[in-house]
Amino acid sequence: MATTILEICRVPAPPGAAADLSLPLTFFDIPWLHFHPIRRLLFYDYPCSKPYFLETVAPKLKESLSLTLRHYLPLAGDLIFPLNSEKKPEIQYVAGESAVSLTIAESASDFHHLTGNHARDADQFYEFVPEIDPVTDESEYQRVPVVALKVTLFPGRGICVGFANLHCLGDASSVVGFIKAWASISKLGGDEEEFLTKHAESLPILDRSVINDPLGIDTIFWKVIRDVPLKSSSFPLPTNRVRATYILRQADIEKLKDFVLAKKPGLLQVSSFVVTASYVWTCFVKSEEQVDDDDVLEFFIFAADIRARIDPPVPASYFGNCLGYGAAKIEHKQLVGGEGFVIAAEAIADQIKNRVNNKEEVLKGAENWLSEINKMKTIRAFGVSGSPKFDLSSADFGWGRARKLEVVSIDGEKHSMSLCKSRDSEGGLEVGISLPKARMDAFAAIFEEGLRF
Structure with a gap:
């Protein structure tokens, strides 16, 4: 493999961000429980050296990610999947414990080739995709992180930011909102006040009561889905594509x-x-x-x-x-x-x-x-x-x-x-x-x- 992992860390929300949070899944979320993670890669032209990347870029990304999580706490949480229970699944954030897995890596792969439009071997892209940690089996429930992130440097050429998230966490509107918020706070050098001044109206609303479900469709779906336990996600390799x-x-x-x-x-x-x-x-x-x-x-x-x-x-x-x-x-x-x-x-x-x-x-x-x-x-x-x-x-x-x-x-x-x-x-x-x-x-x-x- 042409990619070397330099660091794996866990980035929490800043101290005092919020108390514990439990976010129940709605009938819009529950059908996605067994769907494969959504995996996206963003490649950027940014010719910098490895020392500059490690001393300046990576720390800045970690700091801005932490500040962003203050407003997007569910991304630092875990999916809780109850076993043999009437309880419904939820996303759980625990203050002082919950954090997002962030991998920092370096690649010698051909950046120009990877970012072309021509047909390229699909397997090679998985070197830049973060892996969501495996499902943990507890006595009464299963637990799995909802997000993983990976940032890969191509020295002198560019940077790839990789995202993986469970679809039950949120749709593209929600996840893209998080990615853009992280990018914006990073660009502003961690100036959270300026970010809030510009983006106060687009901060995420977590209140589940805005989803109207008079028929109890969430219960109908859960009765079907709860009998199939969660499985750890894996890459579909070889793709033969x-x-x-x-x-x-x-x-x-x-x-x-x-x-x-x-x-x-x-x-x-x-x-x-x-x-x-x-x-x-x-x-x-x-x-x-x-x-x-x-x-x-x-x-x-x-x-x-x-x-x-x-x-x-x-x-x-x-x-x-x-x-x-x-x-x-x-x-x-x-x-x-x-x-x-x-x-x-x-x-x-x-x-x-x-x-x-x-x-x-x-x-x-x-x-x-x-x-x-x-x-x-x-x-x-x-x-x-x-x-x-x-x-x-x-x-x-x-x-x-x-x-x-x-x-x-x-x-x-x-x-x-x-x-x-x-x-x-x-x-x-x-x-x-x-x-x-x-x-x-x-x-x-x-x-x-x-x-x-």
């Missing part, structure tokens, strides 16, 4: 929108997300060599932040999960046909308009979500992770905008894409894909060819 990034420039996106609207002039919700998701989904399905049944259904699954879309609405800075989802479905033969892209755009736009953006529908049948999630394990589905809305790459630790974001956790899913704003193309989007090499080659050719019209 490569990772590649595809850029859709603003001109490409506008061209795709115009193409859809020329065929379907009355269609609403023809957003950048809709045409990007539709285009990538159709390219992905077409890249498969052979399908036995042309009539088989293909699904596109996407999550959506519904804080403002439910009644009563949930505050934008609520920390936790607050996701609804859409599921577009189309027969395989239609999706790979000449009108496949337009049909896909219509199906996804319909899910956004009539389900995700519809206050009457967005939580309809929520008590059945667990059984629906289990069904999704057996279908032919393509998903999406991340959103340009949260713009994680803008998290600036004082080194500028991130050069590259890699959502490593899509390796552990059947098939999914990551989506974020493009660094190099104003108004453009970056799509991350993880596939076996032969299929990636086929996908790349179809993706490139499809934009020539």
